[in-house]
Amino acid sequence: MSIDTQxxxxxxxxxxxxxSTFSVPVLVLASNDVIIIEQQLQEKIHLAPEFxxxxxxxxxxxxxxxxxxxxxxTEFTQTIxxxxxxxxxxxxxxxxxxxxxxxxxxxxxxxxxxxxSSATQKQxxxxxxxxxVVAAISTLITHPVRSGQRIYALGDLVILxxxxxxxxxxxxxxxxxxGSLRGRALAGVQGNTKARIFCSDLQAELIxxxxxYKISEDLNGAVPNQPVQIYLQDHxxxxxxx
Amino acid sequence: MARIIVVTSGKGGVGKTTTSAAIAMGLAKKGHKxxxxxxxxxxxxxxLIMGCExxxxxxxxxxxxxxxxLNQALIRDKNCNLLYILPASQTRDKDALSQEGVGKILxxxxxxxxxxxxxxxxxxxxxxxxxxxxxxDAFIVTNPEVSSVRDSDRMLGILSxxxxxxxxxxxxxxxxxxxxxxxxxxxxxxEMLSVDDVQEILSLHLLGVIPESKSVLTxxxxxxxxxxxxxxxxxxxxxxxxxxxLGEDRPHRFIDEKKGLFGKLFGSK
Ligand SMILES: Nc1ncnc2c1ncn2[C@@H]1O[C@H](COP(=O)(O)OP(=O)(O)OP(=O)(O)O)[C@@H](O)[C@H]1O
Ligand SMILES: [Mg+2]
Numbered sequence: 001m002s003i004d005t006q007x008x009x010x011x012x013x014x015x016x017x018x019x020s021t022f023s024v025p026v027l028v029l030a031s032n033d034v035i036i037i038e039q040q041l042q043e044k045i046h047l048a049p050e051f052x053x054x055x056x057x058x059x060x061x062x063x064x065x066x067x068x069x070x071x072x073x074t075e076f077t078q079t080i081x082x083x084x085x086x087x088x089x090x091x092x093x094x095x096x097x098x099x100x101x102x103x104x105x106x107x108x109x110x111x112x113x114x115x116x117s118s119a120t121q122k123q124x125x126x127x128x129x130x131x132x133v134v135a136a137i138s139t140l141i142t143h144p145v146r147s148g149q150r151i152y153a154l155g156d157l158v159i160l161x162x163x164x165x166x167x168x169x170x171x172x173x174x175x176x177x178x179g180s181l182r183g184r185a186l187a188g189v190q191g192n193t194k195a196r197i198f199c200s201d202l203q204a205e206l207i208x209x210x211x212x213y214k215i216s217e218d219l220n221g222a223v224p225n226q227p228v229q230i231y232l233q234d235h236x237x238x239x240x241x242x
Numbered sequence: 243m244a245r246i247i248v249v250t251s252g253k254g255g256v257g258k259t260t261t262s263a264a265i266a267m268g269l270a271k272k273g274h275k276x277x278x279x280x281x282x283x284x285x286x287x288x289x290l291i292m293g294c295e296x297x298x299x300x301x302x303x304x305x306x307x308x309x310x311x312l313n314q315a316l317i318r319d320k321n322c323n324l325l326y327i328l329p330a331s332q333t334r335d336k337d338a339l340s341q342e343g344v345g346k347i348l349x350x351x352x353x354x355x356x357x358x359x360x361x362x363x364x365x366x367x368x369x370x371x372x373x374x375x376x377x378x379d380a381f382i383v384t385n386p387e388v389s390s391v392r393d394s395d396r397m398l399g400i401l402s403x404x405x406x407x408x409x410x411x412x413x414x415x416x417x418x419x420x421x422x423x424x425x426x427x428x429x430x431x432x433e434m435l436s437v438d439d440v441q442e443i444l445s446l447h448l449l450g451v452i453p454e455s456k457s458v459l460t461x462x463x464x465x466x467x468x469x470x471x472x473x474x475x476x477x478x479x480x481x482x483x484x485x486x487x488l489g490e491d492r493p494h495r496f497i498d499e500k501k502g503l504f505g506k507l508f509g510s511k
Contacts, residue, residue, distance in 0.1 A: 050403075143414075144445060146399030147392055162445055164395045182443075 024088065025137045025154065027080075028060040032069040038079050045083060047152035047170075051139065057085045058109065062092030073100035138173070145169060145183065157187075165205060174198070180224075186213075188232075197230040198242070212237055244352035247359045248377035248415075250401075252393030254364030256385045257422040260458055261480070262361035263291045264469040265381070268484030270325035271469075274356040277316065280330035281373035282363040283338055289329040292319060293465020303331040306343035312350055321470060326355075337368070344372050366400060375406050379416045379487075382446065385423050386435040391443050394419075398444070418449040420483060425454040426498050437497050450483035452476055453496040 031037060045052040057080065064071060073090070080087050090101040091109040098108045139153035140160070147166030151157065157171035160178050167183035169175060175187045177199040188195030188210040195209050202222045206215050209232045219239075222228065227242040249262045259282070266278035280288035283303060289295040294317045300310035305328070312328075319325035328347075331338065351358050362373035374380060380401050384394040401415050402408055408415075421440055428434045441448060457474030461467065469484070471477040475496060482492045 143402060144398070146402065147395040149399040149403065164399075164443070166392060166396065167399070179445075180442075 024056050024058055026058045026060050029064050029071065032064055032071040034071070034076055034079055038083070041083060053084055055085055056088040058089040058091060059087060060092050061090065061097060065092060065094055073097050074104065077104050077106065144179070171195070193232050200227045201225050202228050207237065209237060244355055245357055245378045246348060246376055247357060247379045247381060248362055248374040249359060249381045249383060250362035250370060250374055250397055251364065251383045251390070252366060252397040253390045256383050256390055257452065258383050259287045259291055259361050260462065260468065261381060261383050261420060261422065262359050263288060263467040264480040265484055266359040267322060267325060267467040268469045268480055269357045270319070270322045272484065272488060273324065275324045275354065276357040276359065277326045277328060277351050277355045278359040278361065279328040280361050281369050282361065283330045283334055283369060284332065285363070286330045286332040288361050289327060290465065291462045292327050292467065294320065294327055298329045301329045301331040303334045303338040305347055306339060312347060321466070339369065339372050341372060341375060345376060348376050366396065371404065374401055377405060377415050379418065381418050381420050381449065383420045383422050384440060386421060386429065386440055388435065391435065391440055395444060398446070417446055418487070419444060419446040420449055420452065422452040423454045424451045424496060448494070449486055450479055451494060451496045452479040
């Protein structure tokens with residue numbers, strides 16, 4: 001790319017290049033079965049339709065290619081677009097996949113995938129390579145989560161308002177609530193036992209980490225308006241002041 | 243610019259229609275051309291409280307179906323010539339209303355009116371959904387009891403995710419709390435939630451407290467919105483609410499026992 005500075009010398013610049021960092025969901029593929037991927041992706045989208053609507057997306061094919069699983073980028077891109085997502089990049093692809101992507105107008109990113117994106121399920125004896133679609137991102141909510149509302153975050157979930165009784169917040173990662181937590185909060189819902197819940201006022205109906213839960217009856221000891229964190233220790237939930 | 247106000251609650255019988263009639267009259271009395279629409283298709287209640295039930299020829303559904311023009315269906319109020327009522331149909335079922343039809347009527351009303359007050363039916367089904375969908379402002383009518391507060395919370399969730407403004411990513415609907423049928427004596431006895439309790443649960447801007455009052459029933463029996471009964475406590479409460487909505491700063495009333503100390507709102511619980 002060359003820029004002719006001469007020509008613009010007498011004009012004030014009408015453009016400028018800046019470097020920005022964006023947070024974009026990365027879709028890490030562990031299977032090349034487009035039908036299964038579509039199915040699982042659809043389930044995820046169903047949990048948070050607003051979040052996914054026209055969301056940009058980067059494909060990460062590193063794991064696939066490590067296992068010599070080839071995927072047809074053209075077909076896959078069609079599927080993704082049909083689901084209402086907007087692919088904006090590919091990484092970890094083979095030369096042929098990169099070429100295919102470029103033909104579809106999808107930029108190729110170098111660099112390796114970050115392991116944080118697949119930090120969720122690591123079973124000791126994987127029975128079969130379960131097809132998995134995992135993406136990491138953090139979600140910020142600034143308005144109250146009201147009764148009847150449900151929020152699902154693929155990564156961490158940060159809420160700057162109250163969570164009403166009858167509301168439900170779920171995250172595959174950690175949950176932070178900087179308001180009264182009166183509803184149900186479930187962290188590590190895909191099995192991440194390291195996930196934690198942080199909140200400034202614990203009055204929850206239910207709290208859960210990786211499926212280990214406590215209901216409000218068991219929380220009687222919790223002092224309202226007292227910042228606490230909740231984590232898992234030997235399969236038991238521990239509630240501790242911060 | 244015209245503003246569409248929805249009066250809603252989730253729970254039934256909390257005072258939505260009473261409130262719609264009162265604030266529509268209050269706004270009109272302040273010199274703003276106002277229309278009030280009954281969204282409770284199949285029940286028809288607003289025209290009784292407004293005392294115009296015998297002048298109903300066409301209704302909301304007729305206009306949506308193109309069987310009558312808006313001008314034919316609008317009834318001018320007998321007490322205030324800046325106030326018009328669009329009654330609901332008693333004979334149709336709820337499915338007679340469509341989002342497209344409602345949108346078209348509201349667009350037409352917006353050309354001519356400053357405020358359009360939508361009296362929502364109870365529940366969170368289609369009728370309530372249509373009443374709130376196009377709103378700019380929402381008056382959440384809540385009684386000081388747990389089930390009513392919970393339903394209001396639910397309705398607030400719907401306003402913030404299912405309304406036109408939410409769907410089109412516009413500035414959200416402005417939400418106001420109207421705590422109705424409040425009885426300080428019963429709060430003291432622990433039979434009712436206090437203003438503080440309700441605000442803590444909902445965290446919502448309080449527009450006003452309407453006391454439990456016999457004047458409401460008297461007014462509705464005579465077909466005159468209670469706000470016109472200027473001597474009554476409920477009438478004054480609604481007058482305050484309209485004034486605050488229009489930007490006046492008025493201290494809250496009717497929160498403490500008759501001669502009780504002022505400032506419970508500001509003091510500790
Ligand atoms: N402040 C008040 N004091 C005493 N009674 C009241 C008060 N407000 C409303 N009421 C009474 O409560 C009843 C229900 O009121 P209204 O019809 O306004 O409620 P609504 O929310 O519109 O009901 P619906 O959900 O059935 O449409 C009526 O009998 C009315 O007279
Ligand atoms: Mg009503």
